[in-house]
Structures are given as structure tokens and as C-alpha cells.
Amino acid sequence: MNGDIGDTARHMNKATVVLGTQWGDEGKGKIIDLLALKADVVCRAQGGNNAGHTIVVDGKPFYFHLLPSGLMSKSCKALIGNGCVIHLPSLFKEISTNEEKGLTWWKENLIVSDRAQLVFDFHQHVDGMQEDLKGNKKIGTTKKGIGPSYSTKVGRQGIRVGELIGDEDNFVERFHHLAEMYQTHYNGLSIDVDSELQRYREFREKIRPLVKDGVYFLHEMIHSPTPKTIMVEGANATMLDIDFGTYPFVTSSNCSVGGVCTGLGIPASAVGDVIGVVKAYTSRVGSGPFPTEQVNDIGNQLQEKGKEFGTTTGRRRRCGWLDLVMVKYAHMINGLSCIALTKLDILDDFDEIKIGVSYTHKGEKLPSFPATLDVLKEVEVEYLTMPGWKCSTVDCRTFEEMPQNAKNYIWKIQEIVGVKIKWIGVGQSRDSIVQAF
Structure with a gap:
């Protein structure tokens, strides 16, 4: 085989995918907002207005449900892809609400796939x-x-x-x-x-x-002779994926990396880096097994300090320790290139912090995250306990400024999952992100 095919692939403008590794609410919108400042287009590939992302700019919260969060950047196109489902009354209400807060450029930047x-x-x-x-x-x-x-x-x-x-x-x-x-x-x-x-x-x-032909639009972006930065914003998260999540307590679409190709009409060869967003603890809205859930003062503290209420539903989120069995499983499915660790500051006040590192079922250690709820609801979690840092990380803007025990926590996550942590979120504002390592 000659080198023509390889040469063609190398000249593609590849899409960077940002997706959740837990049950959603990891802070994907904030990471997208950071990266979209340099993006030409941000795409939604699946889901509808059942998703919810919050972005805080100059102390003002913007709430996105169906709109791609990249719309906050004036120079960025925002595509709602063919894999999405659209309730038009809700879409235009969402547009109107954000327009009143200053998002006035949406008409020039928003694109809706004709196949949605x-x-x-x-x-x-x-x-x-x-x-x-x-x-x-x-x-x-x-x-x-x-x-x-x-x-x-x-x-x-x-x-x-x-x-x-x-x-x-x-x-x-x-x-x-x-x-x-x-x-x-x-x-x-x-x-x-x-x-x-x-x-x-x-x-x-x-x-x-x-309305445009979303497939053709992205084809032109991918094969543009000039460099284009294409981003895909995952809605929901891996553990809500219709195939790989905690079925039947899942959403109705593929919110893992495979849904990017089918939800936008781009080839697998056009998918570049996959950024997994991991909240520094675990939360979920609604029903279903939750192995590391803390139905106690710890769970309440995480919920209250983390303001864990659903952006879409307003429901109280259940909270618990970080579950790395789940995150490693998400890595198996999505092939994460790196991790964005969010809401680390919510752990600032704890004397000690636990990480779920393995599951045991009926005395047998499980090799990975189980497929059936019958097993999942009966697992026992093995925890690694680490000392807390007992001081604020909110004003940290470099990794060197982090408390030593916070660094140790971050390093341990990276070691267990086997994926580099590139960003660390330490607050709500747009600039509350630390570039790691």
C-alpha cells in the first residue's frame, strides 16, 4: 500500500472530544469554555435538553442545555448535530434566556443539523x-x-x-x-x-x-486546507451511555466516544484527542446503584459545598467518594488522551479523603466495572484513604501553589487510572483552572 492514504489522514483537521467519565455533572462545560476560546467550531453529537452545563463569566452564570457551550466564544461556530433531539420551544427559550444575559451573537454562530x-x-x-x-x-x-x-x-x-x-x-x-x-x-x-x-x-x-447540512459542514472543516480547531462537547456521560452505562438507569443515546462519529457523521479517523472530565468526587442525579455513595454527613458536605443540584432538573445530586473503578472503565471505552479533574476545591475541608480503587463481589475481586445491576448493587468497595490538605485551593493558579496533600491526591489518581491529568478545576469562575504538570 502506498503512502497516499496515510498522507490524507495526516492532513485532516481532527476533532478534540470532551466527555464525562462518571454520571454527568463533571464540569464539561467549563473545560469546553476554556478550550473554545481557540476553537473554530464546537459540536453537540447526542442528547437533548436533558443535559445541563453551567458557565460562569464575570460572576454571571450562563446555563446551557441543548446549546453547545462553545457558543460563549464570539469567534466559534456551534453545531447541534444529527445525533441530537431538539424540542424547539425549549431551544428558543434557552436562547432567549442567555441572550438577555448578553449572548447576543448566537444568530451568526449557531448551526442546526438538518438531520437532527x-x-x-x-x-x-x-x-x-x-x-x-x-x-x-x-x-x-x-x-x-x-x-x-x-x-x-x-x-x-x-x-x-x-x-x-x-x-x-x-x-x-x-x-x-x-x-x-x-x-x-x-x-x-x-x-x-x-x-x-x-x-x-x-x-x-x-x-x-x-439549518445546514451538518455532515457536509464538518466534512469541509475537517478537510479545510487551513488549520481548523474542531471540538465535540459530550452531553450526559459515559456511565449514562445507553450501551455502557448503568442500564437501565441511563440516557437514550451513546454519550461515549462512539457516539461522536454517528452523531456528527464524521469518520473515526477524524477523532483526535479524547479529554475525560473527572469530578474529584462522584455524584449522580436520580436512581440506580452508586457504590461509593455516602449517605451521611460526608455526602451532605459534598452536596452542600459543591452546590450539587441538577442544572436541568434542580434535583439534589447524590454524592460520594471518587470511584476510580468507574473512571478506569470509562478510559477502557473512550481511550482517554488526558484528564481534566474538576471541583478539587470541594475537598478542601476534609481531614481525610477516600478513593474507591476496586470492587469485590461475594469475596471475589472484580476485574472491571460490572455489566449488571444485580452485581453492582452488591459490590463492596475497597478504599484507599489519603490525608486531606485542610486549606483552600481556590486561589491556586499553578500546580506549584497546590498544597502537598492535594498534589499527592492528584498524582495518585493519575497513577491508578494511567492517564495524565492536564487541568485541575478549583472554583466556578472562568479562570479557576490550574494547568497541571
């Missing part, structure tokens, strides 16, 4: 109905209609953004069919079809200027 699927209000109603039917086995869905929308997509009944702005008669026919199907299957569900169609005639014109 639409979430309708009845998807949200059905989401709630399905959750209610589960009784005491609720998954903890955000009730944003994400699961039902992905279900209609997989069932080949869904409606894409491109169809909304395309032939109106076709859209009306498809909508009638979808609404009829849902009303037939769900007793008590009533859809005012005429009213909804009128709403979407208005949304059609609002969304039209933003």
Missing part, C-alpha cells in the same frame, strides 16, 4: 406517563421527552428538522401519523394537532436560517 430529530410536547407527556407506570422502579428521567423521541427515531417514525423546513404537506402528513400513533397507544393522551401544526409553522421560519 424533533422532540414534540407529546413526547414529553409520554415520558412522564412511562415513568409513572414504573412505580417504585422509576429510572429518574428528566421527562424532557428524550427517550420517547429516540424511540420514534429508531422505530423510523420520527421527524427531522430538515422535514420541518422542507415540503409542508409532507411534514403535516408525518405529524398527523405520529400523533395518531401516540394517541392510539397511550390512553388519556390528547394532542391538539391543528394547534401544534400552527406553532410549528412559526418555528419553521425561526429555525430555517440556522
